[in-house]
Amino acid sequence: MTTPGGPSTALHRPGTVGEAVAALAAEARAGRPVELLAGGTDLVPALRTGTRPPAAIVALRRVLELRVRGAGADTLTIGAGVTYTELAGWSLSPGLAATSRVVGSVQIRNCGTVGGALGSANPRGDLLTFLTAAQAEVLLTSEDGSRAAGLDDFLSAGRLPGELVTAVRVPRPSGPQTYLKIGGRQAAFPSLVSCALLVDRVRERVCCAVGGVAARPWRVAEAERLAAADVDWSTGTAPAALARRFGELAAAGVRAASPLGEDPRHPLEYRVHAAGVLAARAFARCLTARSAPRRESAP
């Protein structure tokens, strides 16, 4: 028998967000380390290796409020308990769907959740790269009330003690979106370098983030400024040369960021180069005239 992790662990099984944050607060007041359990795809291996040894676990499956997706006039709200499999077919967000389709294997997509991706905050996490490009807001609730945090602030500051991620909110798409990644066997390894690109034809801008190079998913601001200025917004297209320049600026931008830890098999210079290639490719898929009708695509 291989029951993972040290001494015994208390289990909370709340049925509502209110009960969940009450359980979190009680554990925090008692000074006991507590972990949230959603799909378990990150937590269970960490329990086994002992890297996350909680005195208590708050299991969130019964909290049905967390499994809701909603569409407002300008935004989409995705509950923290929504799985990748549920997102993979979501027509309202082709970019989120494309990203979710290339996460892990089907067994992982059936379990892994949006809230889990935010809670684990793996800097190579596929969803985080997309949500960074999408300028997502993270919705949090504690016993003291609810708040919204920009994703970047959330990733740098994390959850406060007693807080629960309830949902993420992204703007409704207003143009082509894509997500590209490279790495080892997708089903077995996290992506090495990833790139999400969203075209906003209403505000006439491109939002692009790169994962796996900087310490967090990184918006490539210089490249975005080039796109805003030089894309033909009357048609939503750009010449192939602009895609190349976009990729160069994206690589230069992410090179300047505080880097993710060094990895001897995949040196930083290689990952910077790959990020530029992916950014140029994503730009071309969404904006060059030949492939402009394509709204989203897997790598």
Place this chain on the structure above:
Amino acid sequence: MDEVQIRLRVNGLERRGRVEPRLTLADFLREHCHLTGTHLGCEHGVCGACTVLLDGAAVRACLVLAVQAEGREVTTIEGLGTPENLSPVQVAFQENHGLQCGFCTPGFVVSVTALLRDNPDPTDEEIRAGLSGNICRCTGYQGIFKAVRAAAGNTP
């Protein structure tokens, strides 16, 4: 102790148990239910040997805690066929050399059963993507691929 009572259905039969919250579903099936067809290979969510169906969805039983299966339906390899009455997927694996040592086979059969239920006529690319969450160190996958192709043709 912080053991909790759980109740779930496994292959159509109700099962109850008192478990430590960190007990995995794989260990619950093997140790409490004595259903040892669910194999444990890597135990960190990569090899797919422990794949079972949880409310019909393929999941890795080494990444699911037994308490997460409370109130739900689990289908293991033992629930798909018997030695006397193999499932169409099991027959196809047998007839197409889809197994050699057999260690990974339960996970493959469960994964393929879910794949063909959701997509009865998959393309070659869809078959390969559907198999990607399971690792086999013997066959080179060609026999497994042929078995899925054959099972797709024979599944009503």
